[in-house]
Amino acid sequence: MADNADIATEIMERRQSAALASRPALQDMATSPECEDCGWEIPAARRRAAPWANTCIECQGMRERRGRHVR
Known part of the structure; x- marks a missing residue:
């Protein structure tokens, strides 16, 4: 019998x-x-760190400042 x-x-x-x-x-x-x-x-460093990323760091930053976090 298994315990918790x-x-x-x-x-x-x-x-x-x-x-x-x-x-x-x-x-x-x-x-x-x-x-x-x-x-x-x-x-390449961003693609390795965030393989799902569809934007570069600069554009992602602009999206976040505008509140467009949607992927």
């Missing part, structure tokens, strides 16, 4: 496995290496 600690450990392991399994999918989210706002190339 065993059940909690099993739940945490399942969640961790699911999170790790979904990670490679993030790399496929960005469709283009170019910023969708200005058309310039998104720097």
Whole structure:
């Protein structure tokens, strides 16, 4: 019979496995290496840090200042 600690450990392991399994999918989210706002190339460092990013740092900053956080 499993106690609460065993059940909690099993739940945490399942969640961790699911999170790790979904990670490679993030790399496929960005469709283009170019910023969708200005058309310039998104720097490789940003694409590695945020593979889902569709905008360069400057354009993302402008979006956030204008309140357009929508992806």
